[in-house]
Amino acid sequence: MPKVHVFDHPLIQHKLTHIRDVNTGTKEFRELVDEVATLMAYEITRELPLMEVEVETPVKKANSKVLAGKKLGIIPILRAGIGMVDGILNLIPAARVGHIGLYRDPATLQPVEYYVKLPSDVSERELILVDPMLATGGSAIEAVNSLKKRGAKNIRFMCLIAAPEGVQAMTEAHPDVDIYIAALDEKLDEKGYIVPGLGDAGDRLFGTK
Ligand code: PRP
Numbered sequence: 001m002p003k004v005h006v007f008d009h010p011l012i013q014h015k016l017t018h019i020r021d022v023n024t025g026t027k028e029f030r031e032l033v034d035e036v037a038t039l040m041a042y043e044i045t046r047e048l049p050l051m052e053v054e055v056e057t058p059v060k061k062a063n064s065k066v067l068a069g070k071k072l073g074i075i076p077i078l079r080a081g082i083g084m085v086d087g088i089l090n091l092i093p094a095a096r097v098g099h100i101g102l103y104r105d106p107a108t109l110q111p112v113e114y115y116v117k118l119p120s121d122v123s124e125r126e127l128i129l130v131d132p133m134l135a136t137g138g139s140a141i142e143a144v145n146s147l148k149k150r151g152a153k154n155i156r157f158m159c160l161i162a163a164p165e166g167v168q169a170m171t172e173a174h175p176d177v178d179i180y181i182a183a184l185d186e187k188l189d190e191k192g193y194i195v196p197g198l199g200d201a202g203d204r205l206f207g208t209k
């Protein structure tokens with residue numbers, strides 16, 4: 001079964017509270033999402049493999065460690081996932097970035113795919129799929145379907161806020177995909193919004209309505 005990891009670092013939780021706040025404007029919202037994405041990237045990269053190298057310090061030669069050069073890919077689900085990309089790239093600048101365009105039909109809540117562009121070697125990369133919200137789970141499930149259809153084998157999903165319904169749907173559909181979240185909220189409302197959530201992530205990031 002997939003693991004669900006909640007990143008409860010105090011800085012992440014503090015910033016998430018301001019992200020949720022209805023009085024937080026677009027500029028600050030965007031900055032906070034960027035900062036939380038960096039902090040979450042720090043946590044999610046904790047297990048990256050290291051290898052030993054020799055380094056010459058001003059004092060003497062020593063054995064020390066560097067990243068073993070695992071190939072990473074960041075895949076934002078458009079639109080709102082874009083808000084998390086730069087924050088992750090701050091820590092892993094060599095990662096490739098692929099995009100999956102999906103929107104949730106407001107009437108059916110079903111995801112509609114409109115764009116896919118991935119690194120050509122997607123099957124060899126360790127992928128971090130990102131989206132601020134896991135609500136019904138439809139978008140994330142479809143994004144993973146889309147990645148697997150194109151050969152991806154190693155996928156993790158990272159989001160800010162998840163609803164229990166989305167976590168359950170995602171773990172049933174893709175038991176091989178671990179989920180990394182900053183908060184697990186109470187439920188979905190009748191329109192498929194996460195309660196208490198943060199509202200519409202895309203609209204708050206980009207100042208649309
Ligand atoms: C939001 C969000 C997720 C999706 C989550 O995107 O960013 O992609 O809804 O809902 P689900 O788990 O029920 O599928 P939205 O469809 O509003 O598109 P946008 O990012 O373009 O605003």
Ligand code: URA
Nearest residue numbers: 135193194199200201
């Ligand atoms: N998408 C959002 O942006 N917010 C929600 O609460 C649910 C889906």
